[in-house]
Amino acid sequence: MAKKLLIVESPAKATTINRYLGEDFEVLASYGHIRDLPSKDGAVDPDNDFAMRYELSEGSKKHVDKIVKAARKAEAVYLATDLDREGEAISWHIYEILREKGLTDKVPYYRVEFSEITPRAIKAAIDNPRKLSMDLVNAQQARRALDHLVGFNLSPLLWKKIKTGLSAGRVQSPALRMIVEREREIEAFNPREYWSIEADLEKEGNPFSAKLVRLDGDTFRQFDIDNEKRAHEVRQALLGNANGKLVANRVKRKERKRRPAPPFITSTLQQDASRKLRFSAQNTMRTAQALYEGVAIDGVNQGLITYMRTDSVALSNDALADLRKQIGSQFGDRYVPKKPNFYKTKSKNAQEAHEAIRPTSAALTPDKVRRYLDDRQFRLYELIWRRAMASQMAPALLDTVAVEFDCGDDATFRANGSVITFPGFLAAYEVSVPEGKQEQESQLPDINEGDRVQLQDIRAGQHFTEPPPRYSEASLVKAMEEYGIGRPSTYASIISTLLRRHYAELDRRRFVPTDTGRVVERFLENHFSHYVDYEFTAKLEDELDAVSRGEAEWIPLLREFWDPFIKKVKEKEETVSRDEAKNVRVLGKDPKSGKDVTVRLGRYGPHAQIGHRDDEDKPKFAGLRPGQKIDTITFEDALELFRLPRKLGSTPEGEAVSVNVGRYGPYVRYGDK
């Protein structure tokens, strides 16, 4: 009996949908893209209208074979890949392969789309099929071709001018740039001194503190006191004015609402898992994948979360009802808002092919599934479950109070406090404090206008402004998402590319650019600024959108990019010397030989050099020590490197003994050992 064939991208999704559709359907997975450009030059031919030579992807053959076989006997074929640009292209590739085999004439082909996996949504999709959108497919092809052309023309230029094996690309290069630019900011940063003044107060045995907010009749600003002497004077004057007591002159009370955050998408999940669980982006994705694919619960395999690679904060109506029901029964009706909370997707270039990340069933509380999960899975599931629950709960209510204490006529202290009167969503989910900010609102004793409080002391605290922090995996993903660089499925792999190329290293979970990374970044920024610009992807996305709406053609779009791009590549190949590309720094003249002392990036890493390779004598070399950087090493430190190798003496047999520093640290050698 002939069946209808329905094709999706993910096998876990195929299993679920198969259950919903029953006997009439066979549901197969493509396992993502099935054809791609090979990793070779010439896969895109700019001289022939950017003709693209696709090849079956490694490992796709068995999946394609299965699809072909099923298509031969199917009575209809439904292409149900994701509803975004990439998904449309996958459907088209499947169609093309089946067309080449002569399988598209006999039975109808339908393109169907749904953004939530529920029986209702899938049935509705099947009842309302559409045609393949070649405009959307062509937008994808333009994206694909451009990425290939950028990567496979810039990378070889780097091999020629800097070092073999390096890489550049539309996405990895701006990401590298963020890391390098941040490091430069940190190096250029001059800390500024400032002082804070705080009063330690007490009311009926309850201590609290208040900050100085007004001094000399004016708002007290961060840098108003910038030295110890002045801080001391101010403190003495205030102590004198107060005389051991302060009076609460003004008390302002306010009720504040605090709203929950939207449910997770890929980027926010990676950020929160990094902050709260200290998971790497890769670890988070691997663990989420396991939760998505499901675990055996009482003998039945069950997916625990929805799809984890998504850029949409939207929840299906079924999910909203499910969460609200669970919130009501677990926390009580007060915690269920009158209407569901709605969130807007704010990330640039979002394609919203999937729902937000949420538990497939809110009733599966973390406690209930704990014994089926390993520790990492449990902690990630709990995070996802709590965040999704919280996103549909009522706001938290806080009573805030601000009390001002005048100290003499010209100065004022202020104490802030807040009390949670109704926890709302906080009952399910703790909000983490963003980087660099400190939460300092605490509880205050009950204070009313006119109350006198004891002054214990006034403290002057010295502070220095701090440079911006280096990027963590979490903050880098956040920044990439803000610029629209990279996609949910690639954030984690971009990070591993930067590490694999040794463009950056992780030091205490923060990215530090290497010399290689800095040299590559500088080369690209100096000579290809347009293509590594943060705005490049954003502009490209606008143009691709126009293509997908049928308002622009993809080939002219590529032509407009390609002609100036390849011209620039050719030009730079001629005009930029290797020395310039490698960022050779001349530090000074060697006092002994009078030759130039330089630092540069060599084949085996950064090194210092006396003399030039065109000199009659071979130049002398010395590798930089760990921690020394091409951009920052001083002349003196570089000369110091040449004090080794040093002869210590000779062995009784007359062999020379010397000491040197090699790749693996200092060592002593004698003779040829």
Added chain:
DNA sequence: CAGTGAGCGAGCTTCCGCTTGACTT
């Protein structure tokens, strides 16, 4: 481990975005 860095120059490297692989014994 190996303690280099020129020169000769073959053959190699490289993009982004979708999705999970698992042979035998």
